[in-house]
Amino acid sequence: VESLPPCFPQFDKFAKTIEDAAIQQQQSLRTSYFGLASFITSHVETTSAITNETWPTVSLPFFRDYAGYILEETSTEVVNVLRVVNREDRAAWEQYSVDHYQEMVAEAHMIENGNMNDLYPVGFEPYIKQFAADQSGFERDADDIDVHYVSWEFAPAPATYGMLNWNSMGSRPGLEFLDALLEVKTEIMFFQVASYGLASGLAFTQEEHEEMHAKLPDSAVEYPHSFFFVPVRESIMDKDSPIVAVLGAGYAWDAALRNLLPDNVNGITAIVKNNCNQAYTYTIDGVEAKYQGEGDRHDSKYDKHRHDVDLGLHTDPRYETTSG
Numbered sequence: 001v002e003s004l005p006p007c008f009p010q011f012d013k014f015a016k017t018i019e020d021a022a023i024q025q026q027q028s029l030r031t032s033y034f035g036l037a038s039f040i041t042s043h044v045e046t047t048s049a050i051t052n053e054t055w056p057t058v059s060l061p062f063f064r065d066y067a068g069y070i071l072e073e074t075s076t077e078v079v080n081v082l083r084v085v086n087r088e089d090r091a092a093w094e095q096y097s098v099d100h101y102q103e104m105v106a107e108a109h110m111i112e113n114g115n116m117n118d119l120y121p122v123g124f125e126p127y128i129k130q131f132a133a134d135q136s137g138f139e140r141d142a143d144d145i146d147v148h149y150v151s152w153e154f155a156p157a158p159a160t161y162g163m164l165n166w167n168s169m170g171s172r173p174g175l176e177f178l179d180a181l182l183e184v185k186t187e188i189m190f191f192q193v194a195s196y197g198l199a200s201g202l203a204f205t206q207e208e209h210e211e212m213h214a215k216l217p218d219s220a221v222e223y224p225h226s227f228f229f230v231p232v233r234e235s236i237m238d239k240d241s242p243i244v245a246v247l248g249a250g251y252a253w254d255a256a257l258r259n260l261l262p263d264n265v266n267g268i269t270a271i272v273k274n275n276c277n278q279a280y281t282y283t284i285d286g287v288e289a290k291y292q293g294e295g296d297r298h299d300s301k302y303d304k305h306r307h308d309v310d311l312g313l314h315t316d317p318r319y320e321t322t323s324g
Helices: 011-051 063-074 087-113 174-184 206-214 300-305
Strands: 002-004 078-086 129-131 138-140 147-155 189-194 225-233 243-252 268-273 279-285 288-294
Touching (some): 011 063, 063 147, 174 243
Antiparallel strands (some): 002 268, 078 147, 189 225
16 A cells, blocks of 8 residues: 655654554454454364264355354455365265255345345356356356365355356466465465456345445445455364365455544545556545545655555465566
């Protein structure tokens, strides 16, 4: 994040306030999602002796309930559990999905709404699927793929069954991205800024997404969103144990940049950049953040006041950011 001000004497003080608040926000996000990942691991470890379930064919009852608290705490819009399904487990997974998808989605809607009125019960396919080459819809995923990252549980409750069984990272650069996550094992990784694509309308409705943004002043669903991924290990005690699932989540940057300043401090320009050659400009007015557009749009006459904040809070020595 780069912060650039109009000219006022206390800029350095407020730039440091933004830095501290933004870093604390990212630390809170990491803590919350690592906590959710650990909860999932411990739940499966403690119940497997009773259920006889093993990854990837395990159930996570009441996921919508405890994930909902994480969404609220971190201003995240959606979180999805991607099951890691190896080639030898594919048949077992596909049978599991047929046996459990209706119950799983119904539970999420009952927790969220107390009824099934918002579910449009279409779109389930009894096999792992991928986008068709012409992007017209889904098709059965190839049989020679070694690892599938299969979308399953969602919070909020999914609007349809359409996202279930989707190999959501089945092509480059997504596949390489998650393969790296499985190797590092201990880090949250952020993907490039992108839109929800088909997820908006399948995982949640367009109206639900607009309602999320209506809570933010001057916000819109087409404004930049980031997506991040958190590994779920097989064992709590063994940090080198296999990654059996991945939490994928998305949030809007105008939500992430809120509440960084006191209400009476206005007019600071913030440039959010990543190492994928993407940049977006916001104006921070007190507790609110207003999107100004793509690219670095700051006034160059204030370059001497530039204040950089690194939000890459990674601790694993194998983690290295690269330009892309």
